[in-house]
Amino acid sequence: MPAKRLFLVAVAVAAFGVPATSLPSSVKIGVVETLTGDNSAYGISIRKGVELAAQEINASKLLGGCRLELVVVDDKADKQEGISVFNKLIDDDKVAAILGPTLSGTAFAADPIAQKAGVPVLGTSTTAVGITAMGDYIFRDSLPQAAVIPGTLAAVVAKYNPRKAALLFQADQEYSKSEADVFKVSLAKLNIQLVGTESYSKGDSDFRTQLQKLSSKKPDILVLCSLVGEAIPVLQQAREIGISVPIVGGNGFNSPDILENAPEASEGLIVGSSWFIDSPVPKSRAFVEAFRAKYGGDPDQFASQAYSGLYIVANAIKSAGSVDRAAIRDALAGIKGLDTTLGSFSFDENRDPICRSVPLVVKAGRYVLFR
């Protein structure tokens, strides 16, 4: 009898392949995003991207009979909230992996919990220095600041050849502080003199004095590191007080929400991104079409990275042939040359993405290639 049973198993394995047979009928993936508050523009866009990907993955039976079940929760851009929803997802929902959180600051607070519990985390929007250094379970498909900013500034140099730069950032925001530091290093490497650095704090809404101070130093470019909630008034007030030099924004400025709310002030804004709407990558074109069909509007960088993020996790589950958290982690680390909206996707040895960034400029309310 045992011999016969073994034979049947062998037949089954031969017919369906090992992985598919050992997957359960469903697997839960936690999605932790900022869905309310000033910076919810990112999280709402990310949720759309992830939900579209889940729908496609389940419809196409990428994981055979195993369905992806998303558990989407709001971190309210709050560290304590991030920690408590991570605990809930890991202990109560028993998720196999977590996508998120939206902001680097929340990630610095919450990711160590997942690392300790051995739950793989894939950040799809966190760009600060040191995110993946928190542990071997922490991945991201969003480009770190150090991989984007030098390229963006090089493109700015090629076009405007600025000699002097001024910088404004949020002093009590990890993302913004880290990005400002990366900008400072990159500016120095390009021999652009930083003539002024100013900061603001959470809750501030009048930035005119700081901007006036920077303006009085007569910079050739203005560099801004803000999240969307402040990015809109900062841009508007910069133009209002008469700053007319090119403005270079950090990753926070990759949200169309800014272009809608500050249509005039955002014209000519320069950013760096892993993705743009007219990207010729085939997967990206299919994604843009599917996104438009489902939601009736254009996706942004955050939706694209989140959409690809869920595909990356699903493919890791597939190649692991298991929903075991450690097996998924190992499979994630082994992802190589996966076809995504961001192009051919791989992680480097630090679990950061290997893909190129493109400089973009806002023209008539859209992000287009900056040349």
Next chain:
Amino acid sequence: MDMSLLADPVFLAQNLVDGLSRGALYGVFATGFTLIFGVLDILNLAHAATFMWCAFAGWLVMAKGGLPLPAGLAAAMAAGSAIALVLEFLAFRPLRRERARADKLGSMISSIGASLIMVSVAEAVFGVQTRRFPGSVLNPKPFFIGGPGGVRISRAQILILAASIILMAVLGLFIRKTRMGKAIRAVAASRKAAMLLGIDVNSVIVITFLVGGALAGAAGILVALLTNDIVPGMGGQIELRGLAVVILGGMGSMEGAVLSGFLLGLVETFTIAYLPDGSDIKDAIAFLILFLILLLKPDGILGRGKAERV
């Protein structure tokens, strides 16, 4: 200290304009705050929530209704009066008893409760996303005195300075010259004595709330126009500063509130403008100065103890 900036007269004048308009906002907010304190001897901690609701009222009328600024200002002030009236009847009057002491703490707690409810309701009604005025409502292009590169003054700032000066002048005349103003001062001096003299204390209190609420409303719409950032949590930023301005000016003193409002606005602006990392330390500097002034004058700049208020 940034020496090159110190020598720049345009930058100095610019900071005076910005500091004064910022201070005018604190003054308008704090005047309503201190008026209610002067008359009732209680802190109305729902004043900031009233302010926030009025910003939304003005936003609704101007951004959604497409009406011009005077209508927005009127709507915000009317909303402020209406809300303050409801607060008086629901949160304050039921707790007002003859025996003092206990009812002051009770009123303060009840105003905190009212404030929490008002913020939660605003979150439910308007959502937590930031609301902004479209560019068509208030042309964001500022005027430059002395040509481009001169001193910038925005339409919002002109409006803020004009509205706050007019409001405070009207309020001063009302309190000093009218019969009702005198009645308010009498109640502020002694509720019992005013009652014995035949003053209808309850209607004086109602008028006080109407005026205080209207001032919160004016501050709400003016702050909204300056920052273009309207959220249910917007009261938190101004509440602490408003309280500081009230204490600094002398509890219950309206001239003191106006004066210390300007002082706080100027100190904040000059700290950001002239100190390195000034934005990080503006609150610390402002409250350090508050502390030092109170060490020298415990009753505030224009505080006169309990004897004469309002």
